[in-house]
Amino acid sequence: MEKEITIYDLAKILALSPATVSRALNDHPAINAKTKVLIAEKAAELGYRSNTFASHLRTRKTNTLGVIVPRLNSNFMSTVLAGMEEVANNFGYNLLINQSLESELKERSNAKTMFNSRVDGLLVSVAYDTDSFEHFSTFITRNIPVLFFDRIMSHPQCGAVIIDNEQAGYDATRHLLDQGCRRIMHVTGDLRRNVYADRLEGFKRAIAGQNLPLDNRLILSTDLSQEAGRIIADQIDQMVEKPDGLFIANDLCAAICMQALKDKGYAIPEDIAIVGFNNDPVSQVVSPQLTTVFYPGYQMGKTAMTTMIGQLNGTKLIDNSEPIILRSELIIRRSSIRLEKS
Amino acid sequence: MEKEITIYDLAKILALSPATVSRALNDHPAINAKTKVLIAEKAAELGYRSNTFASHLRTRKTNTLGVIVPRLNSNFMSTVLAGMEEVANNFGYNLLINQSLESELKERSNAKTMFNSRVDGLLVSVAYDTDSFEHFSTFITRNIPVLFFDRIMSHPQCGAVIIDNEQAGYDATRHLLDQGCRRIMHVTGDLRRNVYADRLEGFKRAIAGQNLPLDNRLILSTDLSQEAGRIIADQIDQMVEKPDGLFIANDLCAAICMQALKDKGYAIPEDIAIVGFNNDPVSQVVSPQLTTVFYPGYQMGKTAMTTMIGQLNGTKLIDNSEPIILRSELIIRRSSIRLEKS
DNA sequence: TCTTGTATTGTAACCGATTGCATTAACTTG
DNA sequence: CAAGTTAATGCAATCGGTTACAATACAAGA
Numbered sequence: 151m152e153k154e155i156t157i158y159d160l161a162k163i164l165a166l167s168p169a170t171v172s173r174a175l176n177d178h179p180a181i182n183a184k185t186k187v188l189i190a191e192k193a194a195e196l197g198y199r200s201n202t203f204a205s206h207l208r209t210r211k212t213n214t215l216g217v218i219v220p221r222l223n224s225n226f227m228s229t230v231l232a233g234m235e236e237v238a239n240n241f242g243y244n245l246l247i248n249q250s251l252e253s254e255l256k257e258r259s260n261a262k263t264m265f266n267s268r269v270d271g272l273l274v275s276v277a278y279d280t281d282s283f284e285h286f287s288t289f290i291t292r293n294i295p296v297l298f299f300d301r302i303m304s305h306p307q308c309g310a311v312i313i314d315n316e317q318a319g320y321d322a323t324r325h326l327l328d329q330g331c332r333r334i335m336h337v338t339g340d341l342r343r344n345v346y347a348d349r350l351e352g353f354k355r356a357i358a359g360q361n362l363p364l365d366n367r368l369i370l371s372t373d374l375s376q377e378a379g380r381i382i383a384d385q386i387d388q389m390v391e392k393p394d395g396l397f398i399a400n401d402l403c404a405a406i407c408m409q410a411l412k413d414k415g416y417a418i419p420e421d422i423a424i425v426g427f428n429n430d431p432v433s434q435v436v437s438p439q440l441t442t443v444f445y446p447g448y449q450m451g452k453t454a455m456t457t458m459i460g461q462l463n464g465t466k467l468i469d470n471s472e473p474i475i476l477r478s479e480l481i482i483r484r485s486s487i488r489l490e491k492s
Numbered sequence: 493m494e495k496e497i498t499i500y501d502l503a504k505i506l507a508l509s510p511a512t513v514s515r516a517l518n519d520h521p522a523i524n525a526k527t528k529v530l531i532a533e534k535a536a537e538l539g540y541r542s543n544t545f546a547s548h549l550r551t552r553k554t555n556t557l558g559v560i561v562p563r564l565n566s567n568f569m570s571t572v573l574a575g576m577e578e579v580a581n582n583f584g585y586n587l588l589i590n591q592s593l594e595s596e597l598k599e600r601s602n603a604k605t606m607f608n609s610r611v612d613g614l615l616v617s618v619a620y621d622t623d624s625f626e627h628f629s630t631f632i633t634r635n636i637p638v639l640f641f642d643r644i645m646s647h648p649q650c651g652a653v654i655i656d657n658e659q660a661g662y663d664a665t666r667h668l669l670d671q672g673c674r675r676i677m678h679v680t681g682d683l684r685r686n687v688y689a690d691r692l693e694g695f696k697r698a699i700a701g702q703n704l705p706l707d708n709r710l711i712l713s714t715d716l717s718q719e720a721g722r723i724i725a726d727q728i729d730q731m732v733e734k735p736d737g738l739f740i741a742n743d744l745c746a747a748i749c750m751q752a753l754k755d756k757g758y759a760i761p762e763d764i765a766i767v768g769f770n771n772d773p774v775s776q777v778v779s780p781q782l783t784t785v786f787y788p789g790y791q792m793g794k795t796a797m798t799t800m801i802g803q804l805n806g807t808k809l810i811d812n813s814e815p816i817i818l819r820s821e822l823i824i825r826r827s828s829i830r831l832e833k834s
Numbered sequence: 835t836c837t838t839g840t841a842t843t844g845t846a847a848c849c850g851a852t853t854g855c856a857t858t859a860a861c862t863t864g
Numbered sequence: 865c866a867a868g869t870t871a872a873t874g875c876a877a878t879c880g881g882t883t884a885c886a887a888t889a890c891a892a893g894a
Contacts, residue, residue: 158851168874169875173853200608203554204850205850205851207545207546207549207850207880223573225570231565235589267586406776510882512842512844514882514883518882542881
């Protein structure tokens with residue numbers, strides 16, 4: 151077990167004061183350039199590494215950012231995290247990642263952990279059932295920036311990075327309408343979450359735009375799980391007036407549902423045209439390939455992180471009045487094409 | 493901005509010494525039970541939170557574990573991480589997660605970051621091209637436990653958690669043989685990685701077991717990407733002696749390849765039977781559904797983390813001489829069934 | 835009564851980097 | 865050459881817990 155080198159060791163060896171060593175290592179302007187080089191070389195030679203705890207204790211900054219996500223094991227989330235990690239890494243920030251497992255209770259406990267770990271900032275995509283903002287207000291009062299992404303909570307002091315879910319929902323539905331669907335079912339998640347509520351709004355706007363009636367029996371709020379996909383297929387099979395179009399707010403759920411429908415003998419897209427959401431890898435692998443909405447996960451992670459770090463550095467103030475909106479895009483594949491291009 | 497409460501504040505208010513407060517909060521046996529209650533109540537009332545940096549500075553422990561993975565955005569890895577996170581959370585450990593992006597260079601830099609962050613332990617699944625152990629030996633010399641999972645490096649002082657890849661490779665291949673395949677192609681990853689090398693060994697053993705010749709042209713080392721899946725389909729299409737079985741060491745790659753083959757008019761499994769690996773969600777969604785090897789990712793994450801924490805607590809010493817082997821299992825689906833069950 | 839033991843609490847020195855406030859040396863300038 | 869600048873470095877307090885080593889109080893035993 152080698153001994154850990156401190157600035158005191160360096161100071162003694164070089165016949166300098168710890169203060170000078172500290173300043174030199176932090177590139178303080180008052181220190182002579184030659185001295186800096188001298189110290190830097192010695193530090194490298196002896197394998198000195200700064201004790202971040204001593205530093206954090208003194209400076210009250212941790213260079214650590216907290217990230218709370220509903221689940222780690224979803225393609226979308228892990229892509230977002232990959233983007234975040236890349237940026238954070240570049241700026242010398244560490245990431246403390248927790249998952250809420252879609253439970254507000256766990257989310258609260260995560261937030262508490264983060265708080266006690268004194269993260270410099272917090273990035274959150276909220277759980278399915280989160281109602282309260284309370285566990286985040288601790289951060290606000292302590293002036294620790296909180297930034298939401300994807301599943302956001304509106305708060306005057308918190309930034310947000312999202313896509314235009316309303317528009318995406320509109321586009322998806324409009325596409326189905328354009329393909330001749332007249333009875334479109336929309337399967338969505340918990341409507342307390344902006345992502346689902348907004349997509350539903352877009353869905354409604356598109357329906358209304360064609361002067362079609364809105365049938366509330368065609369709007370299903372589920373947990374968007376694989377199991378839900380199977381259940382939906384069963385339900386559709388038992389309906390008297392079956393839908394001719396299906397807009398499901400999640401690709402995996404949509405793919406499973408499509409498969410179940412095919413097993414029951416429905417032709418996709420002829421009997422029922424289907425659109426998913428997220429552009430998950432599964433969407434390219436099912437047959438027919440699934441029309442979906444491309445969701446810029448990686449970009450979202452990078453943007454959220456850049457924004458957060460910008461605010462921490464004071465480089466760029468977050469304009470919290472308006473969320474940052476990223477481009478999403480409808481990707482049309484065979485699962486929904488009922489008309490040849492004219 | 494509220495003022496932060498310290499043990500000194502608590503001590504002053506309760507007319508005690510900081511030492512007593514510190515001990516009480518850590519449930520030290522020498523402190524009177526009533527005093528503990530008193531202190532705990534006051535601490536809760538004033539919203540005291542321990543300053544972890546002061547604590548870490550003194551104790552030289554960080555309660556933080558580093559995790560380095562090739563990529564965050566793969567279903568398998570995020571599942572493993574989910575398992576790790578759950579256990580770590582239960583034991584009060586934080587996770588510092590980095591991705592190497594399959595590059596040894598980045599992995600080195602990750603390791604350095606972890607080292608400087610003074611993680612108490614390190615869990616690693618190595619990158620595609622990692623050759624050197626050097627960036628981990630820093631940890632070993634400082635007595636910081638390093639545990640590999642999935643993609644491991646053999647080292648006398650490092651634990652490992654894996655599945656029996658050789659057996660899994662054997663089972664997969666044997667299954668194809670049992671289905672009547674006589675010319676099986678194996679698509680694998682970088683053979684420096686145990687997971688791929690071992691599966692190949694299993695493949696070879698199965699082939700040899702049937703007294704079939706080993707055709708090296710039927711063993712392809714790729715990056716197992718989606719693109720690779722397409723390329724493989726092209727290659728097969730141009731081969732004179734085409735394979736009648738295909739064992740691909742990754743589900744997504746296999747699914748894409750299957751799709752490309754279907755597009756070219758091959759019947760799956762009649763012309764070519766296919767087996768993937770990992771039991772990724774895509775395997776259930778392609779048609780025909782993909783035979784694959786169930787990989788206990790969540791379990792692996794939990795086991796690795798439990799083992800690590802056990803070692804740190806001294807509860808349980810890692811027996812580093814033998815890796816921990818988890819059960820994997822062949823899941824037979826339609827992509828490989830050529831014979832009716834007799 | 836005096837000693838010894840036990841239970842609790844206190845004192846003070848750390849851990850290692852940072853930084854406001856000197857201090858010293860060298861250099862200008864009138 | 866004295867006074868004022870400027871550049872470079874040092875001193876010492878500080879951040880907030882932790883813990884070895886007392887110290888104190890009270891009870892039991894000799």
